Amino acid sequence: MSRVLPAVLLGLGLAGCVATQKDVLDLSQQSDDLKTQVSALNKTVESMQANQADLSVQIKQLREDLAAYGETVKASMGDMGKLSAKLDELGSQLAGKVTQLGTTLAAAQRKGLEEQKAALDEQKREGSATELFVTSEKRLQTKDYAQAAAGFADYLKRFPGGELTDAATYDLGLAHFGLKQWEKAGRQFAVVLDQYPKSGQTPGARLHYALCLVGMKKSLDEARAYLESIATDFPKSPEARDAKAALKNLAAKPAKR
Numbered sequence: 001m002s003r004v005l006p007a008v009l010l011g012l013g014l015a016g017c018v019a020t021q022k023d024v025l026d027l028s029q030q031s032d033d034l035k036t037q038v039s040a041l042n043k044t045v046e047s048m049q050a051n052q053a054d055l056s057v058q059i060k061q062l063r064e065d066l067a068a069y070g071e072t073v074k075a076s077m078g079d080m081g082k083l084s085a086k087l088d089e090l091g092s093q094l095a096g097k098v099t100q101l102g103t104t105l106a107a108a109q110r111k112g113l114e115e116q117k118a119a120l121d122e123q124k125r126e127g128s129a130t131e132l133f134v135t136s137e138k139r140l141q142t143k144d145y146a147q148a149a150a151g152f153a154d155y156l157k158r159f160p161g162g163e164l165t166d167a168a169t170y171d172l173g174l175a176h177f178g179l180k181q182w183e184k185a186g187r188q189f190a191v192v193l194d195q196y197p198k199s200g201q202t203p204g205a206r207l208h209y210a211l212c213l214v215g216m217k218k219s220l221d222e223a224r225a226y227l228e229s230i231a232t233d234f235p236k237s238p239e240a241r242d243a244k245a246a247l248k249n250l251a252a253k254p255a256k257r
Helices: 004-141 145-158 165-178 182-195 202-216 220-233 238-251
Strands: none
Touching: 004 145, 004 165, 145 165, 165 182, 165 202, 182 202, 202 220, 202 238, 220 238
């Protein structure tokens, strides 16, 4: 048994050494791991510190940008105030111009309506005048001299200065001539000759004025002069032929004043 005990103690000693060596190796491995973790942590801290520096710079830049933006906003608000005032002024001017334009348009519309009404009235007036003239002309052609004379006289009274005034005056003379009212007829022909010397009725007015003088048996020399002027001034007119025949009838008559 004395031999066995040392052997056991030797075995325990060797086992203790082995266990201690393993623990040392494990501890060394843990130390290395810890160093690695510490190194990684240091890198992380350094990275965070760098990021924090960048973040500080960014925050500072952001503050500067915000300050500049604030100044820009203030300036913009001032400009907006000026723009608002300008818009109010333009709105006021525009309202005034719109009002003025509305007044002008209303006046132009009233004027246009008045002109249209005047034109319609004139058309109606001309239509009535033409209708009266045509009716009187038909009566003259059918030798209804009394009604024709009344119609032409009415025309001249209602439409003085109308487009057919010279013709109506001449036809009124013809109506009186048909009624052998020489003086009344001669007065109308004299008006045509005096007031409408360029009228197309001039040859007929000269002829009938002269015939009225013959009918009244006075101023035959004047009548002869008018008859002769027709052949001279209007040689191709139908009245020139009638004037020549009238001159032959006057040739045998003594001149009277």
